[in-house]
Amino acid sequence: MSDGVLSKDGHDSTPGHLHRLVLFSDAVFAIAITLLAIEIHPPHHWHGVADLFAQMGAKLTAYAVSFAVVGVCWFSHRRVFARLERADGGLDVFNLVVLGLIALLPLATELLWEQRGGEAVLIYIGHVALIGLAMGLVWAYAAFVGKLTQPMPVGEAVFVLLRVALLPGLMCGLTIFSLVKPWGWALLAALVIGLNLIGRRLTPKSTQEAAA
């Protein structure tokens, strides 16, 4: 995009390609996160608040986990896109794969609350891990193939790739594990703090703030 056209698109008339891609993705994230609750209905009969929460506990827990998952994926998505300078057709396609998996999360959440434990949990964690990998593809394409990013050291680009690709699956797995074994939370906290420390060492100060 030439500069003249860019400033024109960005400001006055049509938003530019990257801008429109971000807004479109945000809308899909927002709709998917809000639809998580749409299949939850109150039970037909309940006696008192305690009974109500007892009957709805599985659904509300699954809702909270999925809400956090979409939140983490949205953070990752924002992190990736804050480092991009432009978009192209390949980015559109890989990003669409991420959105297609995000839009399936309400379905996976339903699976989760209908069959707690066992295979449903594994499928759910696998689904979230797949979202992370797809997001890793978006970043790998943008940083290494399409050259869509601001210039950055290779080490930093690889660290972003690993964080974006592995974090959703790891955090989701550890969160569900922590619901059973409380000391899982400590593992989760260690993971988040550790990644932040590595990130701080690798990333120069200015980029850090831009990508916060």
Add this chain to the structure above:
Amino acid sequence: MSDGVLSKDGHDSTPGHLHRLVLFSDAVFAIAITLLAIEIHPPHHWHGVADLFAQMGAKLTAYAVSFAVVGVCWFSHRRVFARLERADGGLDVFNLVVLGLIALLPLATELLWEQRGGEAVLIYIGHVALIGLAMGLVWAYAAFVGKLTQPMPVGEAVFVLLRVALLPGLMCGLTIFSLVKPWGWALLAALVIGLNLIGRRLTPKSTQEAAA
């Protein structure tokens, strides 16, 4: 975010962090408010307009109350975010809690119209009060911990905190109370006018307009 990067993000390519957070939140508010009506269906049999409204009265009342609740929460959210200058990861997390509670409102509304009176109403008001408290957390974090706001007197920051945290629950409780005891409306009006008067005294003129 350095100025250069900021203006670049804001204008031409990716919207900045705070901007994207606001747009994402607005989308969730808009979807939740529109989904409030989605579980309302016309009755199978009805004879004349009066009968139709008689059969649908409970649902439409619950819809109107919830619509006003989301509206008030959106106003509070706009008020808080108009005073922010930047965003960080902590703000993301606390804001996500608010959005997670907002997205549950269609469920709470369904509870409200299925069991009018009694415990369902209390749960509903409790839910709305919780949204207010979560919004208070967002503000407390932004103003006192993350230092994300424009500089402002402590008194004003505390007033914003109280208003944001307590208003949704109070207004919702008084509105539902007023459906039973009409003089509740006078109390509600007094609350709104009183808060506005205090707000005007505490807030310098320029900030008032920015945060209107």
Add this chain to the structure above:
Amino acid sequence: MSDGVLSKDGHDSTPGHLHRLVLFSDAVFAIAITLLAIEIHPPHHWHGVADLFAQMGAKLTAYAVSFAVVGVCWFSHRRVFARLERADGGLDVFNLVVLGLIALLPLATELLWEQRGGEAVLIYIGHVALIGLAMGLVWAYAAFVGKLTQPMPVGEAVFVLLRVALLPGLMCGLTIFSLVKPWGWALLAALVIGLNLIGRRLTPKSTQEAAA
């Protein structure tokens, strides 16, 4: 909003009040228009395309009418807001009433296709007329009470009021009438052309383009 704050909000960090109100309203319009189709499902048994359309005809017609209605309301809303220079709390409230009625349209559409003819049609047209009146309230508040508009002649402001308030109900009534009596389309065309001619005479050229 002081100019400095305005340009800051609009560009770099939080979008300004009016901007956020427009985006929020657009999202509600977009969601309501897309949800119109969500309660339409294919019939369980059908034999050939002709049979499928025969079975779904009533629903698809109601969908098309409602889609056009939301479209017309969105045009009116854009027209009104293109003439505003700023927003205030009163505008928020009146606009929320409009959005609350728009979000009920999927419900009214369901009513329409379940009971074609008779009272359901009248309730539907009444609902749409109510949306127009609510939009008229928004404009009347903005132009005459809150003084939120660009300066304009009173005659023009009154014309906008009448067009915004009456057009949705009239167009919807005439469209449904035209499905029964084909010469209704001529009446509808005359209405649209007539209004455009009056509008062109009343409005100076520059404003016309800004509000197109």
Add this chain to the structure above:
Amino acid sequence: MSDGVLSKDGHDSTPGHLHRLVLFSDAVFAIAITLLAIEIHPPHHWHGVADLFAQMGAKLTAYAVSFAVVGVCWFSHRRVFARLERADGGLDVFNLVVLGLIALLPLATELLWEQRGGEAVLIYIGHVALIGLAMGLVWAYAAFVGKLTQPMPVGEAVFVLLRVALLPGLMCGLTIFSLVKPWGWALLAALVIGLNLIGRRLTPKSTQEAAA
């Protein structure tokens, strides 16, 4: 729109007409694409992952195809609107027809997975082809009637018309065909590559990037 008003609208207060139209359309696309999954529910009984996927295969395939269809339509829409410089009432109307057909895609998808093969597939492909034609109408109106585009050679405008109007139907038809006959993928690849080559020859470099 005069320049002064334009920059004002675009930046500080209300977004301009074209900008608002694009955001509104994006929201409808995003909602339609996310709603594709909403009618998919897990089966009541399933034994192991293989059985789950066997039972849900038809739905997930239909979902993937429709997701790709909406994606392709969104790309086309972005391509068309990136070449526009302003909007008018006619563009609003033709664009609304496109959105009305997009919002019906979840219904057509449901049709697709309930009756695989035979007439449902033909109706689905016909629906997608219709979206392409409606998008072609948008472009034909913008380029040849409303003169809303940046200046461009007639040959290029005609090529854009053909690509926008025919691509969705062709790609959808070939994709579904490829699910049955694997060599259909080769045809699809040839189509995409061929169009890109013609496009590159016809379009000057600068416009290509702006419309990428």
